[in-house]
Amino acid sequence: MGLGASGCGAGPGGGDVTLKVVAADYGDPGKPSSSQHYWDEAVERFEKENDGIRVDVTVLSWNDVEGEVADMVKAGEAPDIAQVGGYADYAAEGRLYSVSELLSIPTHANLVPALARAGEVGRTQYGLPFASSTRVLFYNKKLFADAGLDPEKPPQTWKQLQKAAQALDAAGVKHPYGLPLGREEAQGESMMWMLGGGAGITDQVGTYTLDAPENVATFTWLRDELVGKGLTGPGAPADLDRKDVFEAFGRGEVGMLNGHPTLVEPAQKAKIDYGTAPLPGRSEPAGSTMGVADWIMGFKENGHRKEIGAFLDFLFQDEQHYEFMDRYGLIPVTMSASDKMLADSRNKELRPFLRALGEAEFYPLNKVSWPDVSQEIRKRVGGAVAEGGDPAAVLDGLQRGAEEREAAAREASE
Template sequence: MKWNKMQLLLPFTAATLLVGACSNAGTTTNAATEANQAGTASTAPAASANGDAAAEPVKVLWWHSMGGELGKAVDQLVSDFNASHSDIQVEAVYQGTYDESLNKMKASMDSKSGPSVIQVYEIGSRFMIDSGAITPAQQFIDAESYDTSNLEPNIAGYYNFDGKQYSMPFNTSNPILYYNKDMFKAAGLDPEKPPATYEELSQTAEALTKAGNTGASFAIYGWFMEQFLAGQNADYVNNGNGRDTAATESLVNSAQMVKTLSWWKEMVDNKTASNLGRKTDDTKKAFIAGQVGMTMDSTASLRGIVDGAAGKFEVGTAFMPKPAGTTDGGVIIGGASLWIMNNKTDAEQQAAWSFIKYLAEPQTQAKWHINTGYFPITKLAYDEQIVKDNLAKYPQFQTAVDQLHATKLSSATKGAVIGVFPEARQIVESAIEEAFTGGKAPQAALDHAAAQITEKIATYNKTTAK
């Protein structure tokens, strides 16, 4: 298969934004949380120097965005795979943030220097499909009747478009509410009954706000607003959240979004919630320091938060709050998936698929999960003893598992699909800031944001029109 040359002109502007699906640390998109399933591979004989056919291993180049400790976990997965597959050798190369990696991929599209498989954050999915640069995972699934029944439906579902699995999930997370149980006790609150609704959270934040401490602090992060919408089973864009047909209009000024921003602003205004800006690192540090009673963060941050609070206070976890009376909705996964590039030989693509299947095996997923905090993408990983032991050590993670399993797939909980998602997130974050500072009322701020996003969607759609 060849690159679609027209797609080289696609305006993927995420490079100007350092926006992550599971981390809003303000500098990278590396850390966020989960996923995959099993296999072997074909070999591609190569000619040796004397003309004899030699069974040279097929080389698979994997570009990823997992730095630091996550990068070490990636390297271990690759080492384990290579040790057990003499016919395939995978080379993992860190390419910086998700945005940086995508830009490098674009630059490599006219050459053979690019990856065999690339890790792309979830909000880059529309671009990857439109690029014409990938072979859908569904092609390999169908070719061998690969069993996907054990994949977590709420994880695999995000990357399924028009009934086709385009990529395989790898690192997956969702956000949860973290709270200080000791602070709850000191305020006379039941530490085993965290707030479940907006209204309850407001009351709890007021009770926790005392001299030197604030009841809550949530980072100004577009991903959280997307989650609040999904929790009310409301779409982010039209046309089935961009999944029925291409989205043409932003819905971020919906009644559900206005209600959410108004609720959040009220807590900031009455100083029961502190505004620490856009970085989740800042709210995380304040929470671990015992300065705020509640915060929201990715499930991928759970181990770091629990370990950071050890010896200071007990950390509780709860589902993301919803408005009172809300019965539908759930959470959207964050993280990234693996895409196979179509400018490689059939043998190399097949080898890449074999590696992806290895990453999805229960034993592999179990190791990935306990070393990173990301969800296992296969349900069978929970049967592995090391996962059971990890849940015993970090029982707070059960909340994340239960929240994922309680979510029913819908257009809202599958997540929006637009080619300008990174820009949309930044626009929404600016709208939140305008509302908090009094520059605009919540409705006006979100009306302006919706208009801006709709305009950018229109430009993208015109550029990608066949």
């Protein structure tokens, strides 16, 4: 069915329908910051404009929402709409409407292209980006100045980063560069360094490339030139989680780290004089950064395609979409809302993340094998930079495991 016929521009019809929506909470459940307040307000506006459609939204913590949706699907009680962290397994099982079956043409065309592509499985988009973020280098300007470094000239290359880390180390900074390769998000830190080294987790056609020569060289450099020289602080990077290094940055104990937009507010509250810059690369600034998106999708089970499309079209209009992104310090996924945020002086701290979005690379969320591969990276990649670690062996093991899981996923889908 073509876009013109499949979009919801003509409006839903056919009697009263109640949409069941399950969404993740970006605030604190049960408190004024809970996302439930946003959804309640949005639903009230939508129902006033759309007779015959009722919307019932359940907001759950990130600790619970993925499992709750999975249990509902397994029990044959899938929600009409789910807003969670991934979509590939449901798409592979044929449970989802494609985005072109749901959105009107103007709304679909307004999605940031890089994010729309990240929601594709087999060149068909099933995952609809809901919120996004990118990564940049954060650095403590005061610590730079105290170490004799120009606080307006952050490093652009790995060599410059190493020299800055050496100066910070000599000045007594606890973590000259914070390298969190612990289990919380080692796959993210790894991907950023891989991109800076000229490769990545997958290639342009989606094949796993964890053991690429460029990646081996990247982790060898990290082991020898950063970790081995004592420039990442006390303890092994494999034991350092992102949460820990973010908190240490807020205490003024970290000179540099890779961070995302949620680091902005706590850094400001802690009165850290920080700067941001593109991720450094091997010999020049990295050509791309890592992007992350949360996803929203429509399930076929209850047959409410038109009603689902109507509600999603409503959510991605600027009034609703920008309000949510502005409330929680997230990056919009539509071009019009992105332009609005770039022009909004209240969100000037988010501009570097917005500008990076167009060239961002995303996790291979279109792969059913990715959750298992990601878990293995979290468990094992820190060993590549340990004293005596063997980057080639670690990455080769991860690559073989990824290929096995990918083959198993393909076999299961046939």
